[in-house]
Amino acid sequence: MKYFGLVWAGLWRKKTRTVFTMVSIVIAFLLFGLLQGINQGFSTALARLDVDRLYVSARTGMTDGMPISYLSRIRNVPGVRAVSMWAYFGGYYQEARNPIPAFATDAVELMKVYKEIKIRPEYIEAMAKTRTGALVSEALAATHGWKVGDRVPIGTSIWTNKAGSNTWDFDIVGTFDASAYGAGFPSFYLNYSYFDEARQFGTGELHYYIVSLQDPKQAQRISREIDDMFANSSVETRTQTESALAQSQLKQFADINFIANAIVGAVLFTLLFLTANTMMQSVRERTSELAVLKTLGYSDTKVLILVMTESLLLCLFAAALGIALAALVFKSPALQKLFGDFSMPLFVAGIGAGIAVLVAFISGFPPAWRARQLNIVEALAGR
Amino acid sequence: MKLFRQIGAVTAMNFRSLPQRVSTSLVVVIGIAGVVAVLVSVLAMSTGLIRTMENTGREDRAIVMRNGSVAETSSALDRNSARLIVDGAGIKRDANGEPIVTAETFRILMLQKKADDAEISAILRGVGPKMLQVRPELTIVEGRMFQPAVAEVIVGKSAHAQFKGLNVGDVVRSRGANWTVVGVFETGGDAHESALMTDAETLNSIDQRGAFQSVTALLESPSAFQAFKDSLSANPALAVDVVRERDYYRQQSKTMTTIISVIAYVVGGIMAVGAVFAALNTMYSAVSARLQEIATLRALGFGSTAMVMSVLAEALVLALIGGVIGALLAWAFFNGNTVSTLGGGGGLGQLVFELSVSPQLMVFGIVWACIIGLIGGLFPALRAARLPVAMALRAV
Numbered sequence: 207m208k209y210f211g212l213v214w215a216g217l218w219r220k221k222t223r224t225v226f227t228m229v230s231i232v233i234a235f236l237l238f239g240l241l242q243g244i245n246q247g248f249s250t251a252l253a254r255l256d257v258d259r260l261y262v263s264a265r266t267g268m269t270d271g272m273p274i275s276y277l278s279r280i281r282n283v284p285g286v287r288a289v290s291m292w293a294y295f296g297g298y299y300q301e302a303r304n305p306i307p308a309f310a311t312d313a314v315e316l317m318k319v320y321k322e323i324k325i326r327p328e329y330i331e332a333m334a335k336t337r338t339g340a341l342v343s344e345a346l347a348a349t350h351g352w353k354v355g356d357r358v359p360i361g362t363s364i365w366t367n368k369a370g371s372n373t374w375d376f377d378i379v380g381t382f383d384a385s386a387y388g389a390g391f392p393s394f395y396l397n398y399s400y401f402d403e404a405r406q407f408g409t410g411e412l413h414y415y416i417v418s419l420q421d422p423k424q425a426q427r428i429s430r431e432i433d434d435m436f437a438n439s440s441v442e443t444r445t446q447t448e449s450a451l452a453q454s455q456l457k458q459f460a461d462i463n464f465i466a467n468a469i470v471g472a473v474l475f476t477l478l479f480l481t482a483n484t485m486m487q488s489v490r491e492r493t494s495e496l497a498v499l500k501t502l503g504y505s506d507t508k509v510l511i512l513v514m515t516e517s518l519l520l521c522l523f524a525a526a527l528g529i530a531l532a533a534l535v536f537k538s539p540a541l542q543k544l545f546g547d548f549s550m551p552l553f554v555a556g557i558g559a560g561i562a563v564l565v566a567f568i569s570g571f572p573p574a575w576r577a578r579q580l581n582i583v584e585a586l587a588g589r
Numbered sequence: 590m591k592l593f594r595q596i597g598a599v600t601a602m603n604f605r606s607l608p609q610r611v612s613t614s615l616v617v618v619i620g621i622a623g624v625v626a627v628l629v630s631v632l633a634m635s636t637g638l639i640r641t642m643e644n645t646g647r648e649d650r651a652i653v654m655r656n657g658s659v660a661e662t663s664s665a666l667d668r669n670s671a672r673l674i675v676d677g678a679g680i681k682r683d684a685n686g687e688p689i690v691t692a693e694t695f696r697i698l699m700l701q702k703k704a705d706d707a708e709i710s711a712i713l714r715g716v717g718p719k720m721l722q723v724r725p726e727l728t729i730v731e732g733r734m735f736q737p738a739v740a741e742v743i744v745g746k747s748a749h750a751q752f753k754g755l756n757v758g759d760v761v762r763s764r765g766a767n768w769t770v771v772g773v774f775e776t777g778g779d780a781h782e783s784a785l786m787t788d789a790e791t792l793n794s795i796d797q798r799g800a801f802q803s804v805t806a807l808l809e810s811p812s813a814f815q816a817f818k819d820s821l822s823a824n825p826a827l828a829v830d831v832v833r834e835r836d837y838y839r840q841q842s843k844t845m846t847t848i849i850s851v852i853a854y855v856v857g858g859i860m861a862v863g864a865v866f867a868a869l870n871t872m873y874s875a876v877s878a879r880l881q882e883i884a885t886l887r888a889l890g891f892g893s894t895a896m897v898m899s900v901l902a903e904a905l906v907l908a909l910i911g912g913v914i915g916a917l918l919a920w921a922f923f924n925g926n927t928v929s930t931l932g933g934g935g936g937l938g939q940l941v942f943e944l945s946v947s948p949q950l951m952v953f954g955i956v957w958a959c960i961i962g963l964i965g966g967l968f969p970a971l972r973a974a975r976l977p978v979a980m981a982l983r984a985v
Contacts, residue, residue: 226870230620233863237856266764267697267710269662302657363658364665372657372828407799441764457707458931458939469627469856473863476623480867483616487874 213515219488224520227484231524231565232531234477235558239532239550241466242558246551247536248456252449258422259319260429261451262415265442269294271411272441274402280415283431285424290315293398293412297360297374299350306346306360308394310401310412313341319418322386329354329380337400340376343393347381354378360394367404374404417445474561482569485517489573496577497585510578517570518563525562529555595895599886600902603879607903610878613871617904618911620867621961625915625954628857630923632953633944635849638930641942642842645779646834648811649681650723653804653821656828660841661695665800666829673827674804678820679813681806683722689807691717691724694789696796697938698763701753702929709929711748712784712938713763715792723807724776732757732772737788740795743772745782747941751929761785766795780838783929783941805834842940845930861961868965872904876969883973884981893974900970901963908962912955919954920946 217224262280264270271293281289295308313333317323325341333339340360342352352358361373376396384391402409417432419425429445436443446454489496496509504512533550607614646652653674658664666674671692680688694715702709718737721727735741744755754761761768768787776782789801808817818831832840876883883896924946929939 222873223870226866226873229866230863230870233859233866237859237863240859241856264764265699266762267699269697270764296663298657298659302659305659361657363655363663366665372655454708457705458709469631472623472627473860476620476864476867479619480616480870483612484870486612 209512209515213512213519216488216492216512216516217519219492223484223487227481228520228524228527230480231477231521231562232528234473235525235528235562236531236535237473237528238470238558238561239529239554240535241470242554243532243536243550245466246554250551252452252456258419258425259448260417260419260425260432260445261448262417262432262443262445263413265433265444268413270441271408271413272415272443274398274410274412276415276436276441276443279435280417280432283428283435285420285428286417287420288315288318288418290319290416290418291398291412292392292414292416293401294364295360295362295394295396295401296364297362297394299358299360302361302363306394307392308340308360308362308396309392310396310398312398313395316395316416319416320384320387323382323384324386325380325382329382332379333395333397336377336379337397338375338377339379339397341380341382341395342378343391344381344383345385346393347378352378354380365401365408366406368406370406474565478565478569481517481521481565482572484520485513485570485573486576488516489513489577493580493585496580497582500580500582501586506578509580510574513574513577514567514570517574518566521562521566521569522559525558529558592892592894595891596898596902599891599895599899602882603875603899603903604906606879610875613874614907617864617868617871617907617962617965618914620864621908621911621958622915622918624857624860624864624961625912625958626918627860628853628957629916629919629946629950629954630944631849631853631856632950633919633923633946634928635846635853636947636950637928637942637945638842638846638849638940639839640945641778641780641940642838643835644777645781645838646836648833648835649808649813650834651806651808651814651817651831652834652837653806653829653831654802656830658830661693661803664802666692666802666804667800670827670829671801671804673824674806674821674829677806677817679808679817681809683719687719689719689722690804691720692789692801692804693717694793694796694798694801695784696763696792698761698785700748700755700761703751703753706753709752709939711752713742713768713792714781714784714786715789716786717789720786723805724781726777726779727781728775729772730775732770735771735787738791740766740768740787740791741771742768742785742787743774744770744785746773746775747782747927747929748784749773751783751927751939751941755785764796778943780841780940783939857957861957864961865965868904868908868962869968871907872900872966872969873972875903876900876973879973880976880981883976884978887976887978888982896973897970900973901966904962904966904970905959908958908965909955911962912958915958916946916951916954920951 262272264272277289277291280286290312293310295310297306297308298304299306313330317325317330329341333341340358347353356378357375358378359373359375363372366372367374384393398412417428419428425447432445433443499509500506529550536550653666654661654664655666675688675690680690683689696713697710698713700709700711701707729743730746732743735743742761749755755770757770757772759770761770774786793799806817808814814833821827821829821831887893887896923944926944927941928944929941931939
């Protein structure tokens, strides 16, 4: 510790160079923090998803409907706590460019399945009583300026109602807050009973049963039981846990893991050269100073350690700064909205520190070795 | 003229001393190569996607969907509408005087990627009997065409290459049918190559559906589009949107290309800032290594512009080398690589496309590199120019 002052002074011997090198390292680790943070964020978000919720869809693809008659059979499977459903409505408001993620459901059961939805009990009651009722998320209501009691026309290009129109009127009977489930959670719900009665075709079909379990440990057994129950029937089912479903949907987009790793790899490789060069320059410039240190009695190893420490300090300090910056970015409102309550995973910060140490060692070692091998007489003679 | 000679002389001197500063200079080259490589390869994704989408669709084809549909997925056209659309003005007719249209329907098939077994959704498109006339670009490269009324499919070249179980003779399961793969088709590298095709009536009867999702019509000429659109809009029995096929597909890929471009510019931008600082570092040390030299030249009467220019030229050349290396790396590693993402047909099916590192993209990357080099060289250059001669000489 008593050498800290010496190392510190060595580091700031050339201010501009140290600052520039540092900024580059900070930026590299900012990028590392952002990309790996998002990457980790996705996986932890997936892991955090409830394991006590199962999604049943048609085996051949989620766009194929399943009969409503499955509902009571799934409910009777031992270990099932509640079952709700989603039938895709695919609406838009005023024009097709304003899509509304609307689903027909059984609201009472839905709230049992998604326990973290915040909603006033009287709204659930009102929904059960109003056939043409709709529950909308607070965010969606705010976007379109809807209030409880409003009647809103929702267009759909798929479903025609019995009146022959593809604009359906719904009465907003309540709002809810489902922010616990992230931005992708459907934000507009209509009554399945009404929807099924009023549509011209597709009667009795829906797209997902959402099954809430009494005991998450039973997830596998119950999934199998449900799928076995409908094997060889007109519509075979596939039951997945919430996280398995989300994972497969995410994978359809892109292999985020690969992209993040590839970019970070390129950045860190570049960084290695940068710091190595800075350290090399700095040692070369200080040849005579290091020789003086040795003359004063510093051992070869001590000089080597001094230089290595300097490199370590530079990298660690800058890396910490970069990752802190990335953590700050994650706290920005825009990203909070996307990921829900999200902060820099400690795991990523840890890996970042590890990489910083690695970069420091690889880039600091050659100059440190050079410093160690320095011959006092030759160095002082300027040879 | 004298100025140019001075610049030339100083720059030449700089370059001759470059070998002594190899490691410092390498930092700029490698740093900038990294930035350009990442930028160009990420952008290659969106260029590839755009290229595939632009290949899909012709100016003289129009796609008709139920009004309010953003994509075919959310469209439904009953038989009656489909019949009325056929009577639209401006549709090209074949030798028998029949309009060349195809009423299409599709469903999603769950398949697996060859690369990582990831489950993906692919599109099975049911097409009308005149499909080959509507899409003359479609050719069978292996096996044969499907037969109507039996569960047979042909698969696109990209789907065949990327997804499991799509060889001729394989069977693909969907609800109500086991589809036999009978052929592989090619459509000139467009979005349809990521899909499977079968007969629309067969698909509709298996899925117990009475409706189609879209009708695609071959028009007499690109300019017949307006007449076609007007004739359908004027029909009170129809409630449809008519879009040029090319515009439709371009629209479909818009969200994805925007996302990719944003990623490219954000990541590329952040990396570029880092590279600017690396360049600053290098050029400052290049200048300080030559303080004595610069001061001497100034004392001999070389102008400050010549100094600025020579430093900038050096930064620019280093950046250029880095940019070229980066662009070439991106090209060597990624050009022609196939990737797939969600995006085909209403954002529901997988779309397979090739990364395309086009010459324009490489030039763009190199320009980006030069900008980094210029910014990184500017401040050190000014420092060299502003150096008080006497002090610099004394300092040595």
